[in-house]
Amino acid sequence: MLRLAAFAILFCGTFDAASVPCNPPDMLLGKFCAAVKDNDVNDDGRVDGTDMGTDLLNYNFDDDPCIVEEWEVVSRWTCRYGYSKEYGAFMYKQFDVNQNGRVTAGDFVTLNFTNADFLMAQYTRFKNAYCGDPKNRQSPVDKIQCDEVDKLKTADIKCT
Template sequence: MLALRLGLFALLFCGTCGFSRYWFNMFNNCNPPEKLLGKFCAAVVDNDFDNDGRVDFRDVHKQILFFNYDDDPCTLQQWEVVTRWTCRYGYSEEYGRFMYGLFDSDDNGVVNADDFSTFNFTKAQFLSFQYIRFKDLYCRDPKNRVSPLDKVQCDEVDKLKPEDIKCP
């Protein structure tokens, strides 16, 4: 009977193909917005940590603590950025790796708060930046439209116009 319980637990906890994303998302409060505009707006809310209407390096220094999955709040590993961008925002793993490359602004292979020292945007500018970065920097490259999720999201961003980019 104990073996049956352990077997059932293993199936529920681990899934059938490694660690189930469903269980990871449930335990890590993953509930990403379905639409791209929601993803863009969630990034604005998350990054204006002090809610002063600006996204600056002080906000980002505090916000990146939410990327900390390995108990090292001083540096970000690529897998932490991928986890945050897939879990919180619902982007593809490829886009998470792309974002990690952008975060490492000094190209030293380590991402920390110093890589964000030049941030200083209004909320509206930061929202527009989310849209432009996804549409023009990521989706413009055909190799970034390969995964099924990227294909759907890039098709969605193609239909958006700059005047559509507003948060409620």
């Protein structure tokens, strides 16, 4: 964890997340695969707490790398992945694993998925937990993306 903290300090001193252009994947499967790529930071085939803690640096739009605010998650999920603002707010609540009202790297310390399981979690969460609630199908972006996820089959969920 100390190495992660040192990396965060060095990285944040030279990285401006707000300067990253928005260029999200067009299709949902591309969004799911981008999340896997972004979150397997060390490219070892697993997404774990250290990877997630490092990826949180990409959410630092206010020069506070220790706490991620809701607007930062919404900004990242709309810009990087092309989801709705509503889904970004939904994800903020998911990120606050310990439910203390703050998102930090500590929320992810016990996370440990294979990339295939992490990919499937992206699909399942969006399809069931988010689009499964009719109130989450109201924004124009959500209408399109929830219709798209309804057409996907589990066998379709793979990155090439």
